[in-house]
Amino acid sequence: MGTNNPGTCQxxxxxxxxxxxxxxxxxxxxxxxxxxxIVDAGYEPGELIGYARQSGLTPRAIVLTHAHAxxxxxxxxxxxxxxxxxxxxxxxxxxxxRDPQLNLSAAIGMAVTTPDPDAxxxxxxxxxxxxxxxxxxxxxxxxPGGITLYCEQAGLALVGDTLFAGSIGRSDFPGSSFETxxxxxxxxxxxxxPETRALPGHxxxxxxxxxxxxxxxxxxx
Numbered sequence: 001m002g003t004n005n006p007g008t009c010q011x012x013x014x015x016x017x018x019x020x021x022x023x024x025x026x027x028x029x030x031x032x033x034x035x036x037x038i039v040d041a042g043y044e045p046g047e048l049i050g051y052a053r054q055s056g057l058t059p060r061a062i063v064l065t066h067a068h069a070x071x072x073x074x075x076x077x078x079x080x081x082x083x084x085x086x087x088x089x090x091x092x093x094x095x096x097x098r099d100p101q102l103n104l105s106a107a108i109g110m111a112v113t114t115p116d117p118d119a120x121x122x123x124x125x126x127x128x129x130x131x132x133x134x135x136x137x138x139x140x141x142x143x144p145g146g147i148t149l150y151c152e153q154a155g156l157a158l159v160g161d162t163l164f165a166g167s168i169g170r171s172d173f174p175g176s177s178f179e180t181x182x183x184x185x186x187x188x189x190x191x192x193x194p195e196t197r198a199l200p201g202h203x204x205x206x207x208x209x210x211x212x213x214x215x216x217x218x219x220x221x
Contacts, residue, residue: 019043065160141181142169
């Protein structure tokens with residue numbers, strides 16, 4: 001998946017559906033910069049790593065939308081490929097990175113852990129990547145520390161497992177809540193411009209406007 005956007009900066013996002021759960025993991029860069037973010041690192045991240053290397057990119061951070069196993073299983077491999085890359089996650093799931101029970105990897109018999117994060121994220125925090133500004137939106141419900149990364153300049157939102165094309169994240173996991181998830185979607189996602197392109201953790205891209213009017217699970221009020 002490639003996205004180039006007009007405006008004050010040219011943001012491109014390349015998506016890789018990784019591993020048995022086809023988890024969308026993204027490489028985000030601005031213009032021809034050699035810096036990038038890796039947003040989520042799922043099982044079998046070799047293709048993503050190969051793309052970053054072949055493109056001459058240096059990850060500035062691994063940013064995790066949440067800490068379920070299918071979004072973090074490749075973190076150690078990415079860090080082996082790009083030593084010293086900072087790891088960022090919402091403060092509510094800091095402990096999940098080292099706990100296979102919390103990150104659900106124990107349930108599938110493949111215990112996953114990562115190093116501790118180098119920084120934790122909070123709602124409303126602004127992050128900068130080569131002239132692009134991204135706002136952290138805390139969007140819990142699928143998990144307590146779920147986040148969305150929103151770039152107004154590019155009209156992009158990386159929504160993790162909060163919202164999908166025609167669906168929403170599961171709310172039957174430990175620590176999940178449908179009521180919290182619906183509130184997050186209505187409060188923090190459906191208030192974004194309708195034309196905002198939403199890049200989810202699984203499945204195809206969508207737009208905020210499309211989900212507001214057609215999503216069968218959470219409609220705009």
